[in-house]
Amino acid sequence: xxxxxxxxxxxxxxxxxxxxxxxxxxxxxxxxxxxxxxxxxxxxxxxxxxxxxxxxxxxxxxxxxxxxxxxxxxxxxxxxxxxxxxxxxxxxxxxxxxxxxxxxxxxxxxxxxxxxxxx
Amino acid sequence: xxxxxxxxxxxxxxxxxxxxxxxxxxxxxxxxxxxxxxxxxxxxxxxxxxxxxxxxxxxxxxxxxxxxxxxxxxxxxxxxxxxxxxxxxxxxxxxxxxxxxxxxxxxxx
Numbered sequence: 053x054x055x056x057x058x059x060x061x062x063x064x065x066x067x068x069x070x071x072x073x074x075x076x077x078x079x080x081x082x083x084x085x086x087x088x089x090x091x092x093x094x095x096x097x098x099x100x101x102x103x104x105x106x107x108x109x110x111x112x113x114x115x116x117x118x119x120x121x122x123x124x125x126x127x128x129x130x131x132x133x134x135x136x137x138x139x140x141x142x143x144x145x146x147x148x149x150x151x152x153x154x155x156x157x158x159x160x161x162x163x164x165x166x167x168x169x170x171x
Numbered sequence: 172x173x174x175x176x177x178x179x180x181x182x183x184x185x186x187x188x189x190x191x192x193x194x195x196x197x198x199x200x201x202x203x204x205x206x207x208x209x210x211x212x213x214x215x216x217x218x219x220x221x222x223x224x225x226x227x228x229x230x231x232x233x234x235x236x237x238x239x240x241x242x243x244x245x246x247x248x249x250x251x252x253x254x255x256x257x258x259x260x261x262x263x264x265x266x267x268x269x270x271x272x273x274x275x276x277x278x279x280x
């Protein structure tokens with residue numbers, strides 16, 4: 053079955069960096085676009101970024117553009133999110149998710165990893 | 172930027188009742204690109220409906236979606252205890268690429 057397992061979350065100081073990873077299994081990873089979505093505590097869902105199946109295309113929300121970078125390694129069935137210049141407002145649970153390429157719905161989500169930004 | 176506004180913010184109903192959740196877009200949304208998700212406390216969201224009206228795999232037929240243009244609806248025909256959760260609508264393809272509604276909390280009355 054499809055599994056997405058995030059890791060790499062934790063406590064980081066404002067201005068610091070963190071790299072999230074997502075290990076995928078149960079499907080042909082290289083066939084799918086992947087996306088990152090976050091949820092601040094007690095808040096709604098916010099799309100962060102997506103990357104195409106071959107890494108040719110990426111896109112970012114304005115709130116993270118220039119600070120976050122998405123990448124993938126299809127040989128390792130892994131998705132990454134490099135987060136730099138972190139701010140207090142970046143604190144959230146970060147979900148890795150699989151996207152249906154043509155119509156964009158997100159059909160599988162990981163369990164999430166918590167990022168806390170505090171001094 | 173496409174903004175999705177969900178109403179009501181909280182809906183209080185009893186098991187067995189019918190729930191109607193609304194999602195209104197600030198601009199027209201292609202129906203193919205409108206989805207609904209359910210989220211329970213401490214869990215990741217789960218895809219319920221895609222393409223405005225197609226049920227995802229394994230979703231019971233008491234869940235249905237409808238609508239077009241700027242007005243979309245999620246209906247739960249007869250509420251089961253496990254249906255009490257937060258529901259989000261989502262559009263794809265506008266600017267930004269994805270936007271979510273703020274959510275409707277469905278709570279037990």
